[in-house]
Amino acid sequence: MVVQKLSCCSRSRLPLALWLLMFLITFCLIIIALATSDWMVWTNNLNYSRTERGLFYSRDDVLHSCFLNDLIRRTQDDRYSQFSVNSVAGLLIAAAVVDVIAVGVGLFYFYIKQRDKQKLWRYYIPTTIAALTAAAFVLIGCLVFVMDMSEVIETTIPVTRYSACSTDVKGAHVMVEYYWSFYLALISGGLSCIK
Structure with missing residues (x-):
């Protein structure tokens, strides 16, 4: 009897445990995306400062016919930036799904x-709206973002492409921060449902 009661209790709490696990x-x-985007911004700024100092692109490189090597280095940086942004x-x-x-x-x-309608309307409906808004924002933003990134990689010359990657890296960072703020609202509303 006790075992049956415990099994029923565990079965009834399984959706709640699954819900918390998903959160x-x-x-x-x-957190991983936030850390990755922070690291991307830091390394991108480092590379940009090197470019400013002429370590990647300088007059001497052109004069000594090393311009092709410089373009190869820039292309490698662009591929790295595209991989990081993607x-x-x-x-x-994945977080939105x-x-x-x-x-x-x-x-x-x-x-x-x-069947707790009061708790549903008081806590869960606002939480649902926050979750779906965040998910829609992320999915649409990421699709536009990746498509735009592919277009930048394919259609521009390496010098312009490098500065475009710089903008996209910072854009990825901003997008993560926006989603983080949505998520905080979502988890606070969700945890209130358990009380």
């Missing part, structure tokens, strides 16, 4: 299982 996964993904975009898309699944699990738990 934890989302949290980890955002990595951040991938992390954010987990977010949407968490919304579905939470809706199942709070409405279908508990």
Whole structure:
């Protein structure tokens, strides 16, 4: 009898545990994306300062017929920047997908299982709106971002492409910070549901 009661209790709390696990996964993904974007901005600024000092592109390179080597170095930097930006975009898309699944699990738990309409409308509906807004923002932003990045890589010369990558790296950082603020609102509303 006691074992049966415990198993029923554990089954009823399984959606809640899954919901919290998804929020934890989302949290980890955002933290990794935030750290990656911070590192990208730092390394990008370092490379830009080197360019300013003439370490990557200088008059001497052109005079000594080393301009081709400089273009190769710049192209490698661009590929690295594109990979980093796409990595951040991938992390954010994964976080958004987990977010949407968490919304579905939470809706199942709070409405279908508990049928607590007061708690649903007071806490969960605002949380759902925040989650879906964040997910939509991230998915649309990342798609536009990656498409724009591909266009920049394909259509511009390396010198212009380098400065464009600099802008995109900073844009990725801003996008992560926006999603982080959405996520804080989301998790605070979600945790209020448990009380």
